[in-house]
Amino acid sequence: AQKVTQAQTEISVVEKEDVTLDCVYETRDTTYYLFWYKQPPSGELVFLIRRNSFDEQNEISGRYSWNFQKSTSSFNFTITASQVVDSAVYFCALMDYGQNFVFGPGTRLSVLP
Amino acid sequence: EPEVTQTPSHQVTQMGQEVILRCVPISNHLYFYWYRQILGQKVEFLVSFYNNEISEKSEIFDDQFSVERPDGSNFTLKIRSTKLEDSAMYFCASSPPTDTDTQYFGPGTRLTVL
Numbered sequence: 001a002q003k004v005t006q007a008q009t010e011i012s013v014v015e016k017e018d019v020t021l022d023c024v025y026e027t028r029d030t031t032y033y034l035f036w037y038k039q040p041p042s043g044e045l046v047f048l049i050r051r052n053s054f055d056e057q058n059e060i061s062g063r064y065s066w067n068f069q070k071s072t073s074s075f076n077f078t079i080t081a082s083q084v085v086d087s088a089v090y091f092c093a094l095m096d097y098g099q100n101f102v103f104g105p106g107t108r109l110s111v112l113p
Numbered sequence: 114e115p116e117v118t119q120t121p122s123h124q125v126t127q128m129g130q131e132v133i134l135r136c137v138p139i140s141n142h143l144y145f146y147w148y149r150q151i152l153g154q155k156v157e158f159l160v161s162f163y164n165n166e167i168s169e170k171s172e173i174f175d176d177q178f179s180v181e182r183p184d185g186s187n188f189t190l191k192i193r194s195t196k197l198e199d200s201a202m203y204f205c206a207s208s209p210p211t212d213t214d215t216q217y218f219g220p221g222t223r224l225t226v227l
Binding site: 037039043044045046047050091093095100101102103104105106 | 148150155156157158169171202204206214215216217218220221
């Protein structure tokens, strides 16, 4: 069965620090998709990225970057030079080839001024 | 900028009643999704919809749930006989045909079942 683990329940950093949110997944499928979502205090969900299992190239989008390592079944998310507006709960998710979609429990990031 | 809208923002209902949650996806989008989040818990996928039929559904999406695209703009989630444990925030999302890797979320509907 597929599973997503986000071991960090809460992280606090000071503004301008870099922070990495960990995501470890389990699946028996060789074809799958990985996602990251942001949920700010206002409650809405914001899609950040989707990556398929055949694309191990790291992705950078502004201050955000993602490190996909199949060897360790990890899809970690790094925010560079964090800002207060980055404070949110971040969810990692997995969709396997059988279309089963599982979210991790989320990591609450607090960026302090 | 076009956005996904959802109505109502908050729905209160009695246990056993039927509710319909409405979503208006972005106009040229063809892929639609429903997720829910029980307060303080993780997000759960319910269903995805494409070409007027369900593409995938989770174990949560049992016979009490149904989805429909009754016209060219709305995408609805119906819960036939609500239970207390259906109380949650329900999020709709859509994806364009040219970029199915990206999902655009609505603001959510908070459903409270009494």
